[in-house]
Amino acid sequence: MNAIAALGARTLRVLQGWGHAALFFLGLLRVLPQSLRRFGLVVVQMHAIGNRSLLIILASGLAVGFVLALQLYNTLITFGAAESLGLVVNLTLVRELGPVVTALLFAGRAGTSLTAEIGLMKAGEQLAAMELMAIDPRARVLAPRFLAGILSMPLLAALFSAIGILGAWLVGVGLIGLDGGNFWSIQQNGVDVWRDVANGIIKSAVFGVICTFVALYQGYETEATPEGVAYATTRTVVLSSLAVLGMDFILTALMFSTR
């Protein structure tokens, strides 16, 4: 009987957690328009979230482009298809790796800092102080960060893909010596603006919502202790990575499955 009760309690707790998160998400959406009225706050957050993630995103994109080009060349040359190196790298980056790797890096670079910042605000009772002054901390603190995350992620993912393709160009055309004109024209023949590029951007916007929301929620609901903040920061990375990977599969199945 105790085991059944424990199972029931656990189920209820999990459901309660999901419901709590969903309500929090809806509340966040409701106060989101208020951040448009004070756009200066969003700009400051975009600097913290977007600009400061730029270096790691660009460096990773370049490295991924280099490595993809080198590795794929070895396989493609055995089929005499080395000319389509650019196309393969392009589709890989634009459809999948760009949005996903950017989201994973974003969770590590920006998500953790959001969680830690808000968690420490809560631990320092700054959020409670705001509420005392009749300022909704969700509208003042969370909403600008949420919007900044959603706006930054597609830009970062596009830059990741773009610099990755440039990296592949450097390796493929510069190092290996493929024909530069073919490199681009085969891509232009094989990559569709709406099906591939636009879907990739939609993907990264969804990942932006997921990563930023998880980070904000974990920070806002953290236990107001040093251990609690540390735990919440870890959970941010784990949960947003898992959510991004799971969501990526669903989105890929919806967007790119056989037509």
Add this chain to the structure above:
Amino acid sequence: MSKRSIEILVGLFVLLGLAGIVFLALKAANLTTLSNGETYPLVARFDNIGGLKARAPVRSAGVVVGRITGISLDPKTFQGVVSLEIKRGFDFPKDTSAKILTAGLLGDQYVGLEPGGDTANLAPGDTIKQTQSAVVLENLIGQFLFNKAAEAGSGSASGADAGGKKP
């Protein structure tokens, strides 16, 4: 950092991101090759379209003159109906023939138009009468094997006959 320099940095970040999107759309995808010029439709019926796909190019003398907009099956004749969209300015004679060709040995398939000598041109919506189906590699290999087997069979049969005639 002052508010103004933060704003400038964020503005640069947004511009850089947009430049990335524009680069992906223009240089690394087909936005530039999407023809927004005037086109007119044509239809061609094939007994077998092979691996032809929608949006494949239509070429004449190797030059892209249009795209395939749709592929369907005629329920009466069981032929593949391919709708083509040809750029205005490229008018083809009435007796133009359409072939399904392959770029390279294993490349993508496309429709090749070979103009005839008729003085009248195809009007928008016309059907191309002379068509040649795609070469299906399996059929070709099957035919080749069949011929080989037939040759080998007749060769051994004549050998046996020659042996049998000996006294």
